Amino acid sequence: GWCRHYQDDLVVAAATSEGLLRALASALRRLRHRAMRAKPSKTLLGARRVPLLGHQVDLEAGERRPLPEAVRAVLTEALAAR
Numbered sequence: 813g814w815c816r817h818y819q820d821d822l823v824v825a826a827a828t829s830e831g832l833l834r835a836l837a838s839a840l841r842r843l844r845h846r847a848m849r850a851k852p853s854k855t856l857l858g859a860r861r862v863p864l865l866g867h868q869v870d871l872e873a874g875e876r877r878p879l880p881e882a883v884r885a886v887l888t889e890a891l892a893a894r
Contacts, residue, residue: 815839818865822850825871832858 813826813835824839826832843849856862861870866882869875 813838815842821864823862823864823869823871 813824813831815822815824815835815838817823822839822843824832824835826835840850860872861868863869863879866879867876868879870877
């Protein structure tokens with residue numbers, strides 16, 4: 813499994829359930845060691861697709877697509893700046 817952080821987001825993924833449990837345990841140990849914790853209301857477990865930094869990330873397919881609300885926000889800003 814693997815663990816990546818992006819700003820205040822943390823993604824833990826693995827190809828198998830056992831690998832995911834090991835990677836998750838490792839990530840939680842690291843957070844605890846740094847006196848940090850995951851916010852339960854923002855936690856997704858076992859998700860195959862996750863929203864991340866304005867994108868919908870499909871962990872199985874390795875694809876990333878912009879979230880419609882993120883695109884709308886960018887377009888609204890761009891039009892307002894004209």
